[in-house]
Amino acid sequence: MFKQINSKFKEKLFYFLLYDVLFFLFMFIFFVFVRLKLLAYQLKLEQFTPIINSFTAENLDTILLQQTLAQLNNVANKALMFIYIAVPIGIFLIWSFFHGSSWQLLTGKKGFDFKYLLRFAVATIPFLAIIIFICSKLFNLISELFVDYGVLFGVELWMYSILFILTFYLMIVAYTDLNFKRFLRNFKIAFKKFYIMFPIALGYMMLFFVLFVILTYIYIVFFSGIYTSGLITAIILFLAFLLLFTYYRIFIFTFFNKIFDKSK
Numbered sequence: 001m002f003k004q005i006n007s008k009f010k011e012k013l014f015y016f017l018l019y020d021v022l023f024f025l026f027m028f029i030f031f032v033f034v035r036l037k038l039l040a041y042q043l044k045l046e047q048f049t050p051i052i053n054s055f056t057a058e059n060l061d062t063i064l065l066q067q068t069l070a071q072l073n074n075v076a077n078k079a080l081m082f083i084y085i086a087v088p089i090g091i092f093l094i095w096s097f098f099h100g101s102s103w104q105l106l107t108g109k110k111g112f113d114f115k116y117l118l119r120f121a122v123a124t125i126p127f128l129a130i131i132i133f134i135c136s137k138l139f140n141l142i143s144e145l146f147v148d149y150g151v152l153f154g155v156e157l158w159m160y161s162i163l164f165i166l167t168f169y170l171m172i173v174a175y176t177d178l179n180f181k182r183f184l185r186n187f188k189i190a191f192k193k194f195y196i197m198f199p200i201a202l203g204y205m206m207l208f209f210v211l212f213v214i215l216t217y218i219y220i221v222f223f224s225g226i227y228t229s230g231l232i233t234a235i236i237l238f239l240a241f242l243l244l245f246t247y248y249r250i251f252i253f254t255f256f257n258k259i260f261d262k263s264k
Helices: 002-011 013-046 048-053 062-107 114-146 149-153 155-176 180-192 194-224 229-262
Strands: none
Touching: 002 013, 002 229, 013 048, 013 062, 013 194, 013 229, 048 062, 062 114, 062 229, 114 155, 155 180, 155 194, 155 229, 180 194, 180 229, 194 229
């Protein structure tokens, strides 16, 4: 099995790295765009503060106040639509195209396969929707740590964390074999062989998390304007873990498919 993995790794290393680097690069650029867009909305909202503060009981123009509040609500609604609609769609498109292209390489298909990417995108929708929902819940719960440190040990926090990991696990299982007719069978195998498959999938999740943390650090340093040797180290570490991540994805694809084939 490892001869097959090593052969595929050497043969298509350039394309694997190309798609993975482009994925993280586009995600980086996208979040830079998101940050700038949110700052623009924040500035627009702050412009209404002195106008609203100028209204007093003695000097109250009802019509002007209503117009101001209507404009404020309009800007706030646009900001919310951007956060809850545009941002998830942007993440979905980048994820589906670049990750889909990387997983397509594992199947041995040559060239651009629109049907495969479409299946990949369709398979991604429910998982990504659940992950975004869970992340929003986890963000709210973790934010409460500033108020109540005991929430760290709350049942709800651990429940959403476990649900997040299980969703990610099933998403990896789905990507391994994008034949929709076999999804239910593969999910049953994934739980039946949980003791073997889950630890391997967990390793994949941890590698992705490490890459995400390093990229976040690079993102923070980039906007801080303080470029030190730590940034160069972070970039080198990122590339090293990216190579490991690429190899591990080939391993997980090959290993999971062997389990599915044996379970027929």
